[in-house]
Amino acid sequence: MLKKLAYGYRALGTGFCFAGFGAGCVVVGLTLLPVILLWPGNATARRRRVRRLVSLAFRVLLAAIRGLGLGRVEVEGREWLQHAAGRLVLATHPNYLDAVVLLSLLPMADCVIKSGLWRNPFTRAFVIAAGYISNSNEDPVAAIETCIRAVHGGQTLVLFPEGTRSTPGAPLRFRRGAAQIAVRGDLEILPVVMHCSPPALLKTTRWYQVPERAWVLHVKIFPPRCVSDFVPQVSLPPAIAVRRATRALQNFFQEQITQYEHAY
Amino acid sequence: MDTQDVFQKLKSTLVEQFELDPAKIVPEARLYEDLDLDSIDAVDLVIKLQEITGRKVSPEDFKGVRTVADIQRVIEKLIAAPQ
Numbered sequence: 077m078l079k080k081l082a083y084g085y086r087a088l089g090t091g092f093c094f095a096g097f098g099a100g101c102v103v104v105g106l107t108l109l110p111v112i113l114l115w116p117g118n119a120t121a122r123r124r125r126v127r128r129l130v131s132l133a134f135r136v137l138l139a140a141i142r143g144l145g146l147g148r149v150e151v152e153g154r155e156w157l158q159h160a161a162g163r164l165v166l167a168t169h170p171n172y173l174d175a176v177v178l179l180s181l182l183p184m185a186d187c188v189i190k191s192g193l194w195r196n197p198f199t200r201a202f203v204i205a206a207g208y209i210s211n212s213n214e215d216p217v218a219a220i221e222t223c224i225r226a227v228h229g230g231q232t233l234v235l236f237p238e239g240t241r242s243t244p245g246a247p248l249r250f251r252r253g254a255a256q257i258a259v260r261g262d263l264e265i266l267p268v269v270m271h272c273s274p275p276a277l278l279k280t281t282r283w284y285q286v287p288e289r290a291w292v293l294h295v296k297i298f299p300p301r302c303v304s305d306f307v308p309q310v311s312l313p314p315a316i317a318v319r320r321a322t323r324a325l326q327n328f329f330q331e332q333i334t335q336y337e338h339a340y
Numbered sequence: 341m342d343t344q345d346v347f348q349k350l351k352s353t354l355v356e357q358f359e360l361d362p363a364k365i366v367p368e369a370r371l372y373e374d375l376d377l378d379s380i381d382a383v384d385l386v387i388k389l390q391e392i393t394g395r396k397v398s399p400e401d402f403k404g405v406r407t408v409a410d411i412q413r414v415i416e417k418l419i420a421a422p423q
Contacts, residue, residue, distance in 0.1 A: 216379045256380055315384050316359045 087284040089144040094283055096140065100133060101198040109201060124184065126205040131183035134176045141173075147276060147290050149177055153297035157181055160232040160266055163300050166254055167268035168329055169236040170244065170293075171277035174270050177295055178234050185232040188223065188253075190240075211239065211253075220253070224261035232266075233257075237325060244275040245337070248330050255321035258303040260314060265306075265325075267298040269332040273340035294336060346415050350408065353388055357381075367409035375408075385411075393418050 112125045142148045160182055167174060179187060191212035193199040203210075209222060227233050237254035258265055271294045274287035306324035307317055351365045360375055371377045377385070382402065389411075390397040395418045405411055 213379065217383055220380065252378060252380070313357045313384070315357050315381050318380075319359060 083286065083288070086146050086286045086290065089146045090277075090283055090286055093137065093141055093144070093146065097137060098198050100137075101202065104129070104133060105198075105201045109205060113205060123205070123207045126202070126207075127179075127185075128183050130202060130206055131180050134180035137176060138173070138180060145290055146286070147272075147293065149173075149293045149295060151181070151295045151297070153299075154181075156266060156297040156299055159300050160185070162227060162230045162264070163232060163266045164227055164254070164258055164261075164263045165232055165234045165266045165268055166237055166258075166325065166329075167234065168248065168270050168333060169238050169241050170270055170272045170275065171241060173277060173293060174236065175234070177270070177293065178268065181295075182232055182234065185234045186223075186226050187234040188236075209233075216253075220256050220260065223257045224263070227257075227261060227263050237322075237329075241279040243280070244272075244278070248326055248333065250322050250326040250329075252318055252322050255303075255318045255325060258325075259307075259317045259321050262303065264300045264302050266300045267325075267328065267332075269296045269298070269329060269336075270294065271333055271336035271340075273336070292340075296332070343412070343416065346412055346419075349392060350412055350415065353385075353392065354408075357384060357388055365408060367407065367412065369408045370406055371408070371411075372406075389415060389418075395419070395421070 108129060109126070112129060113122055115122070115125070117125070138149055165178065165182065165185065167178060175187060175189060179185060186207070186209060188209045188211050189203065191210040193203045193208075194210055194212075209219070209226075211219075213219075223233055223235075235254050235257070237250040238248060239251045239253070242248060257263065272291050273294070274289065274291055276287045276291040277283070303321055306328065307320040312320070347367070351362060354360050354365055354375070355362050358375070358377065358381060364375060369375055371382070383399070386397050386399055386402060393415060397418065401414050401418065402411075405414060
């Protein structure tokens with residue numbers, strides 16, 4: 077009985093957070109966002125302010141989730157975040173909150189996110205104003221160049237190589253986009269392994285299907301590594317280097333996830 | 341180059357550039373579904389074909405290309421066309 081009540085409470089709380097997120101988007105979008113956009117400053121300064129706002133809002137959201145006892149985020153290796161500038165942050169994608177967590181930790185980061193958020197009325201204004209990069213495949217070559225340029229220019233670029241939320245327990249399946257960017261730009265990678273136990277906020281479940289207990293999202297940040305550590309590219313054709321790097325990265329992340337799965 | 345030469349050259353290029361299994365490269369193999377090539381690979385392939393044929397190849401030539409045989413036809417047309 078008590079267990080059922082607790083479950084119902086967390087389902088309700090989760091719904092409240094989703095509703096709060098939507099309401100927050102509308103309220104902030106109609107009040108703070110216009111002020112920030114109209115405040116004097118060039119385009120870069122405006123974008124930075126919007127990103128700071130998004131990051132702050134995400135911190136509030138995560139604090140609310142924790143405060144309501146729905147789940148919490150545990151960060152390991154936080155010190156490596158200082159080395160995120162000019163690097164490619166690659167992360168696994170177990171649930172909705174990964175981007176929220178990473179952008180709350182890395183307020184200035186560029187992020188490649190799904191193009192659907194440009195059509196979503198709640199998020200549209202923010203993703204445009206923050207200048208995030210859409211994963212739409214209209215011109216993949218240009219998209220990859222944009223990403224490489226951003227990192228070479230000293231930006232932090234956050235990317236989820238799986239391209240979509242993963243299925244817990246199933247082997248990771250990385251798409252090649254992340255390796256395309258890393259190999260062709262000869263970039264350094266800051267790996268971030270995220271694992272949620274018990275699995276929550278999945279692609280296959282509805283929002284009210286909460287796990288049997290409050291979840292913990294483990295975030296482990298690894299020291300930066302050059303892409304050539306993953307795959308020595310001695311005069312390989314780029315397409316082959318990209319394929320090998322994709323496999324090597326996938327194996328690296330898979331090993332870490334497997335450790336989590338054994339531990340929890 | 342006759343049709344067989346073109347096919348062999350294309351096959352060896354695909355194997356060298358994309359680490360594909362030679363056995364999978366048959367005329368009817370679909371580039372995206374069967375050979376797992378993506379749009380970036382297509383750009384690399386166009387550049388490579390330009391080197392091989394010595395002709396200017398534009399991405400438009402590859403509109404509607406779906407299979408290995410389709411690429412072969414494009415190459416043959418390019419070679420046959422006057423410089």
